[in-house]
């Protein structure tokens with residue numbers, strides 16, 4: 001048995017979990033697996049290829065509601081879990097988080113604080129392709145950038161796979177489904193697609209972990225995760241690192257440099 005499988009077995013034996021959300025071998029890359037019986041533990045794997053953000057399942061009530069869950073958390077899943085704790089979406093007593101320590105060992109995190117501490121000491125994994133795309137976009141003029149996104153987003157057919165893949169999109173009713181008033185037109189079209197993505201990105205300001213799952217889920221390959229990446233950069237530049245006291249759109253500081261706050 002691997003180190004991970006042993007730890008998960010122990011969690012089941014001590015009745016600390018009823019369900020474990022992890023990865024198993026997939027056809028091309030590791031895929032999510034939901035283990036509720038000890039016999040299935042042997043399918044679990046956890047290595048550098050396990051990069052999908054499994055934290056998305058932690059707010060799915062049909063899956064984890066009323067259960068004690070364990071999870072294999074990649075770097076970005078840990079970031080999402082820390083944010084979900086800050087937003088009171090998770091309870092420490094119902095969750096066991098396994099990640100990879102600085103020494104490359106499977107580590108059981110005891111608390112949200114310990115996860116946050118680990119994140120401050122661990123550099124994010126390299127994302128070379130995304131860095132290249134960001135560099136290209138930064139080199140564009142505003143009108144070239146507008147042209148790029150108009151072109152890309154005109155392909156969107158509103159399947160909302162980007163929303164389903166995101167751990168932070170957990171509202172029971174999304175703004176795109178509200179029709180009194182109708183904030184975002186339900187059909188696909190260049191303007192309404194822009195409206196959808198602008199809304200999505202604004203709602204994720206200061207909350208996005210930069211995991212890239214939204215872009216990876218898009219069946220048309222639209223690099224929408226770069227939009228949230230740029231938003232995260234801009235939030236950090238203007239408001240600093242998240243401090244666990246809410247997100248940038250739901251809090252304010254009396255010493256904010258903008259005058260309208262006074």
Ligand code: SF4
Pocket residue numbers: 053080165166167168204207208209210211212213214215225228
């Ligand atoms: S917006 Fe995209 S990159 Fe950000 S947390 Fe959601 S899925 Fe991950």
Ligand code: SF4
Pocket residue numbers: 155156157158159160161162163217218219220222224
């Ligand atoms: S996943 Fe892609 S096609 Fe589907 S709504 Fe999101 S951007 Fe549009």
